[in-house]
Amino acid sequence: MANDNVIPVKISIDPLTEMDKKKLALLMAKEIGYKKPKPMSFSQDFKPTSAKWNKKTIEAQMRAIARYDLSLFATQLMEVYGHIEKAKNGQDKMKLTKAFHKKAGTLLKSLEDRIGEKIGDLGEEISSEAKFNEKALNEAAKALDPKAAESFLTLIEDAGEEMRNFLLTMEDERDDMKDKGEPDDKLAKALKLSAASFKTLTRDFASNALGKVKEVQDMQKSFAGALKAGVADNEAKDAKTSITAIKNEVLRLGNAAKTVIANHTAALALVTRGETGAKTAKLIVDRNTPLYKSATAIIDLASKLEATYKKKAKAAKA
Secondary structure (H helix, E strand, C coil): CCCCCCEEEEEEECCCCCCCHHHHHHHCCCCCCCCCCCCEEEEEEECCCCCCCCHHHHHHHHHHHHHHHHHHHHHHHHHHHHHHHCCCCHHHHHHHHHHHHHHHHHHHHHHHHHHHHHHHHHHHHCCCHHHHHHHHHHHHHHHCCCHHHHHHHHHHHHHHHHHHHHHHHHHHHHHHHHHCCCCHHHHHHHHHHHHHHHHHHHHHHHHHHHHHHHHHHHHHHHHHHHHHCCCCHHHHHHHHHHHHHHHHHHHHHHHHHHHHHHHHHHHHHHHHCCCCCHHHHCCCCCCCCHHHHHHHHHHHHHHHHHHHHHHHHHHHHC
């Protein structure tokens, strides 16, 4: 039954909602001087045609459709910041920092415009249940981008190979030093340096892996957000099943990543003692670990659900 009442909704959104706290700290460090932008305000009068829409559900949907752009904004800021880290000298760094601040302002304006446009579209779409259902199904399909999970496979293969090759090289260099009769203090120094290098490899993997888990989580949240408040009643049951399925896979991925990181910490402890054999190598991530299998499962499920929701959206349009 149509609801003829006009529902005014106003929300405030922090542009940095999806920004990792540690990354934000880098931007706000004294040498960069990035200042947190003020919250963005959006307001819209809604005239829903279905009684299921009220101020609470509309506000939730406004925030849900903003999630992707907020995540994109956070990623774009860090990409621009990355240029500063590659500065060749102090003068170059000053130039790149100035460029960062200019670009950050442009990105913020673009973010606000995109979210405002989406909320404006929402005001029109929510007035037509059938049209909104089609839009929600399409948005759900688009949210299921498997790139983050696919890049996980590459990370696992590359990092695993790099770590195993490091162990072999470390072992060969140590044996060579022993054959040359190098003194114990020189062997100990070489071991300390090798352990520090291996620690860097494990730390880089942990940072990259947790970052990719966050990307996959964002994908899952965007998918759920598109469906929860958007689909018609006859789609609600399937939507709930789909949301639960991908959420469970993402939880498995996160747990598997934590396990691998813990194994690498154990491997580092062995390397520090000079143990570079099979016992250490067994702790290093590879294609046979649950993490690789979990990332593969997410790719398969995302592809399957993407096809399903594209088909549903097409049917809703007919």
